[in-house]
Amino acid sequence: MDSVVKKIVREVKRGNQDAFAELMELYKDKVYHIAYRMLGNSHEAQDVAQEAFLRAYMNIESYDENRKFSTWIFRIATNLAIDRIRKKKPDFHLEDKVGGTENLDYYSQFASEEELPEEQIVKLELQQWIQDEIMHLPPKYRSAIILKYLEDMSLKEISEILNLPVATVKTRIHRGREALRKRLK
Structure with missing residues (x-):
């Protein structure tokens, strides 16, 4: 896997945007998952994941090919999530719990098609x-x-x-x- 990723990274460094799309495909779920676990909010996690890949693309020349790409992209995502936590202001989304609704959220308004x-x-x-x-x-x-x-x-x-x-x-x-x-x- 590492040799495949290294070849893809070399293509990205040559300016191949399709190769970067391959990298995103390989790591997007894991990057999103890390951001979501850190932030607890899917919208913010999506933002952090997108920002992480944007920064990776913009700084691909600084990536050291002797290290694992996954470590590099996970570090970028983790740092972005930590920055977001530090700067956090109250944010409200449809998924947030509403006070006084006894643990109801946006999704609880829809009937489930299957019972758990x-x-x-x-x-x-x-x-x-x-x-x-x-x-x-x-x-x-x-x-x-x-x-x-x-x-x-x-x-x-x-x-x-x-x-x-x-x-x-x-x-x-x-x-x-x-x-x-x-x-x-």
């Missing part, structure tokens, strides 16, 4: 609760926790994405886990 078994509902609620609690972690811990436990990346990969020493990554994961444990009690 009770176990699936409980599982989904638990996942949503944990995701909500992760969203309350400081960005530096949130990014480490998401990359480790939700994206299942190695400490080395996280270290490269966040541009931090592995020891710092371990510390952030540990502290993030502790903060999350306290929030979940």
Whole structure:
């Protein structure tokens, strides 16, 4: 896979826009997924993913082909998501929960075509609760926790994405886990 990606990157560096479309196709879901896990909002995640690919395209010459492209694009997306979290102002979307509606949201106004078994509902609620609690972690811990436990990346990969020493990554994961444990009690 890495050799294929390197060939595609070389084509992009030569100005082949179709080759960049191939790169986007390979990584768009994962980049969006990372942004969504960090931001908890699909509109913002789409914006961050688009911005990440735009920045990658504009700065493709600075990409070091001796490193994995995935690490580079994930770092761009993670940094953009962290920047967005830091600058965050209240944002309202149709998907947001409305106060006083007892856990109803925009989608609950539509009849479901299939019924979920009770176990699936409980599982989904638990996942949503944990995701909500992760969203309350400081960005530096949130990014480490998401990359480790939700994206299942190695400490080395996280270290490269966040541009931090592995020891710092371990510390952030540990502290993030502790903060999350306290929030979940």
